[in-house]
Structures are given as structure tokens and as C-alpha cells.
Amino acid sequence: MNIVANELKTRGVGVFDDVLQHNDEAIITVRGKSKYVTVSLERYNYLRKCELETALLEAKAEIKAGRGRVMSADEHLAQL
Helix, strand or coil, X not given: CEEEHHHHHXXXXXXXXXXXXXXXXXXXXXXXXXXXXXXXXXXXXXXXXXXHHHHHHHHHHHHHCCCCCCCCHHHHHXXX
């Protein structure tokens, strides 16, 4: 569902309550272009958890493939 930025200005953040009751996300358009996406905090936390789990699986695959190195935190920071 799209929300025009001017609607957000006039109705305030309450517009999100209305939209997110029936949709997983709301796209905010500014001057006719999609610019931002908003989701409920529950949905955001779910997506963030998926992202972190994916990063962990990718890191484990890198280590299993022999592309990982064991080093101390100080060594890692120095490398950065």
C-alpha cells in the first residue's frame, strides 16, 4: 500500500496504524516516487532475525570452505 507524504503530514503517524492493520508494509511516496518503506516493529524484528541468521549461515559456509581465519579481536580490528 502506498502512502503519499502529504497524507502523512496531514494525518500523522496514525495513518500507519490504519495501513498496517491490513498490509505487511507501507510504501511512502514523495513527489510521486517510492522513497521509504515502513513495517510494524514485529515484522521488522522478524526480518532482522532472518537477516542475522542468513549472515551466520554464510559465515559458517565460508569457514567450512576454508576461507575463514582464527584471530583475536585485536588482530581483527587491526586488519580492518
